[in-house]
Amino acid sequence: MTSENPPPSDLAERALGGANLPLLRGHNAAVLLGLLRAAGEGGVSRLELAEGSGLTPQAVSKITARLREAGLATEAGRRASTGGKPRTVLRLVPGARYAIGLHLDRDESVAVLADLAGEPIAVRRAPLDLGADADEVLAAAAAQVAEVRAAAPGAQVIGAGVACPGPLDHRTGVLHRVTGLPQWDGYPLRAALAERLGLPVVLDKDTNAAAHGLAQQPDGAESFGYLHLGTGLGAGLVLGGAVHRGARTGAGEFGHQVVQLDGPRCGCGKRGCIEALCLAAVAAGEPAEAARVLGVGAANLVELLDVDRVLLGGRTVLADPQAYVRGVAASLDGQLRAHGSAGARTVPVALAPGGAHAVALGAAHLVLASLFASPRGALGSARA
Amino acid sequence: MTSENPPPSDLAERALGGANLPLLRGHNAAVLLGLLRAAGEGGVSRLELAEGSGLTPQAVSKITARLREAGLATEAGRRASTGGKPRTVLRLVPGARYAIGLHLDRDESVAVLADLAGEPIAVRRAPLDLGADADEVLAAAAAQVAEVRAAAPGAQVIGAGVACPGPLDHRTGVLHRVTGLPQWDGYPLRAALAERLGLPVVLDKDTNAAAHGLAQQPDGAESFGYLHLGTGLGAGLVLGGAVHRGARTGAGEFGHQVVQLDGPRCGCGKRGCIEALCLAAVAAGEPAEAARVLGVGAANLVELLDVDRVLLGGRTVLADPQAYVRGVAASLDGQLRAHGSAGARTVPVALAPGGAHAVALGAAHLVLASLFASPRGALGSARA
DNA sequence: TGCACTTTGGCAACAGCGTTGCTTAAGTGG
């Protein structure tokens, strides 16, 4: 009946301020939506939602009634009885809302339309020259977005997430100097795209978008480092279930961690950067050495931040995934084992799932996230 | 009059779950207490609290009335009039509650009694042999705690924060293998101390306690790395206003970050650890080289996490503070400037204030934190 | 088939939260 969306405001993200009843209402709705999404197609019963959220069953009934009325959730079958009335299963309605994900890379762009469950409904990949004129790039991107929107006519799209390489300001949506593409320096990409698309836009680094998407996976870890080895080397950090962007949203500069004092000079001007060492090894046809170096850097990251796991991605890794996963795991294990006082600590290394449109899908997840409260850990470092 | 404490539950810490009215009440009380604490002796008016929290003035009036009834806040003078009725200033009552801070170091222990404002009321320092029998150590610690409690008879003490070196589990309160002191491996220090003191106890690493205390400083940054160079090298990370402890509460292993691939072997078994390089330089009487290495590690940390600043502490640093601050700053600046694409980015390096009982005071702050919600960035308006 | 029992989930009444509308308190300035 009421066509108002549930308030997107997440209490966890603004817990610094006071909270009133509308905020509380939106928070609890987001919590239940998060649990519903985590349950996937299997669904959850009201009592399980109550147990998972800490709310009383009656409160869950009321809130889910609102969600059903808004079309976001629906009843879907029943559980087997355990001696009494069987539990009714509730499920997210994936088609109730959609989000756009847009990945602008140096040489190609990927647009995706994702439903509420985070599943890609339509994907369009196209070549792109990020070095071209801004208007040209924006027009191409907008056309691509229109194409994926056309795949689901009438879909209620709540916004677009945009992922780009290079440093940028997530809060203001302004690009900094993308390496090699000075014309984008200071360009207000978020505002420009929001106007052109007529949608709310969230801008983030490609590595952050990918990491965010990985964090939403049903079996995702609560904290991990996503290492992306492509034409460069970057990282996305997920700490406590949320992407860590840092004070100026510049966190994740993993490639220019120095792991060899006074080592070979890197393109960035420093010496002994892990990116320079890794890429030199790759260029020399020694992926084993690249993996070893990457593993040492991963060990530094794991020890500093105590994350649950390490995920690998990027074109260079995808060229020979098993070699990199095994090589990094061996190097990482060796470092952690040597530093043996922590005992039998082992941090799994895995290939980041999702393939070629993982970044675009993660960007769509950035938008969807405003509807959900993460069922995992709490302290969001994001600040409005 | 009512002796009930305000609910210590912090919405931000359990935002994973649903929220109900008592939780909301406690949260808003904690938010206002946080603002009151941030205001210090100067105090805040009700309208300023409303602006800072996003609550309505009337809500602030009701909540502060409860805080005053509980004895936690009081009226303290008036502001100058701006044409109408002058604002009444509210102030925290520092003596309403107290917390114990206990720093157990290898060779000495420091106990402190801190009031609600975080000011030390009593401090006792005593030699300690952390290698002695557990019961002996606990008895000595308990006696020391009793001494500082005696300094404020009748004080309502809400708990004790305990800071120790070496790896430990913050959540369970169990020590892991403290380097060189294997007898503490697996010892449930929190439970043992809680029983002996008859108080709730929070256990944390010394570096985390120090970092937490630094984060509560009125002029403290929202995110920073605290590097502690003493007999070893460790770090405390404050991200988004809160100490980052990691998945297994083992974060902050800064000393064994590898910054020299295949470098000299470290005591931990790895090669090229920053701790080994630093301490070797110190032993060789070359603090400048130690500072340079430390600056490179600090640059790695700053780029990876995008923190606001770097703070230095620990005995070795305190032996020649200016040299280290200047040396690290120069090295850090050089690294960041070389990696120049980020532009005129400068991260200040400073000596961590607080002196010799900073860790113990930070430990006391760990307990006090349960009463407050961090006021930083409190621009959020709860108005819909 | 019938009945006792268990479990689910909605209805209605309720206490408690912050909000709104209005009133009172306490100043300034012409």
Next chain:
DNA sequence: CCACTTAAGCAACGCTGTTGCCAAAGTGCA
């Protein structure tokens, strides 16, 4: 002295999740 401004409290209100109770919908045994 009086109009005006600003601060803060009182009372009524809408809304939240909670509690007590009851209908619905199964199982299992006689």
